[in-house]
Amino acid sequence: xxxxxxxxxxxxIAQLRREKEATQKELADRxxxxxxxxxKWERGLSVPDISLLLPLxxxxxxxxxxxxxGERFTKPQLEVEQVEELVAGAIHLTQGxxxxxxxxxxxxxxxxxxxxxxxxxxxxxxxxxxxxxxEALETYVLLVEGLTLGFSGFFCFFAKEHLPNYYDNNAISxxxxxxxxxxxxxxxxxxxxxxxxxxxxxxxxxxxxVVFPGLYLLVRRAFPGNGELAxxxxxxxxxxxxxxxxxxxxx
Numbered sequence: 353x354x355x356x357x358x359x360x361x362x363x364x365i366a367q368l369r370r371e372k373e374a375t376q377k378e379l380a381d382r383x384x385x386x387x388x389x390x391x392k393w394e395r396g397l398s399v400p401d402i403s404l405l406l407p408l409x410x411x412x413x414x415x416x417x418x419x420x421x422g423e424r425f426t427k428p429q430l431e432v433e434q435v436e437e438l439v440a441g442a443i444h445l446t447q448g449x450x451x452x453x454x455x456x457x458x459x460x461x462x463x464x465x466x467x468x469x470x471x472x473x474x475x476x477x478x479x480x481x482x483x484x485x486x487e488a489l490e491t492y493v494l495l496v497e498g499l500t501l502g503f504s505g506f507f508c509f510f511a512k513e514h515l516p517n518y519y520d521n522n523a524i525s526x527x528x529x530x531x532x533x534x535x536x537x538x539x540x541x542x543x544x545x546x547x548x549x550x551x552x553x554x555x556x557x558x559x560x561x562v563v564f565p566g567l568y569l570l571v572r573r574a575f576p577g578n579g580e581l582a583x584x585x586x587x588x589x590x591x592x593x594x595x596x597x598x599x600x601x602x603x
Contacts, residue, residue, distance in 0.1 A: 359396035360422035366394040368412040382411055454513050461508040461554060468558045472497050475565035482569070492584045496564050499588050504557035506532050511550050515543050539599035548598045556591045
């Protein structure tokens, strides 16, 4: 497989952009990316996503093969095999960069989960110090904390960033991975909405795990009895609401 010369390609993009008398921001706006992304391309730090090659080549007035080669053709065009090698190299490079980004995001979410778990544990200890009965702690607080930190832990540590291809070709609303099972009624899971679903799941569940102990204490004092049960049920099941909403929005 032919390796792409990222630096050569970047210099070529910068040259073509200047010939068009366009700024990095103007080029970025036409491609719906950030000017930082364009800057990285031109400095040879990264390459455009495979989906951007065709529109980028059209804007700059060259072929995709010339773009990948980082030069205009002055000789007869490449053989089919050479073109395929260039495209394969671009795909391989793009996928490698995508995996690096996903790894960084995963590490970030792991750190956030650990921090939230520590904050939640401190708050539970605070409630115990406030002489909240052990039965109430187990029935309400520890149950909710276990559910929210358990589900968010799966999303932060183990959930796959991409669904198998058959999800995109079929109407499937359920997801399973090992012992984990999840069903979002009325939502067709695809690779278009899945990243948004797991992100909103992470955010909502971690927020609930941090907020719930203090909220429980307030409700216990203001509405003893039924109030504790109601807030616990809502906290345990409410994460389905934003996940279904965002799933339908990006379906």
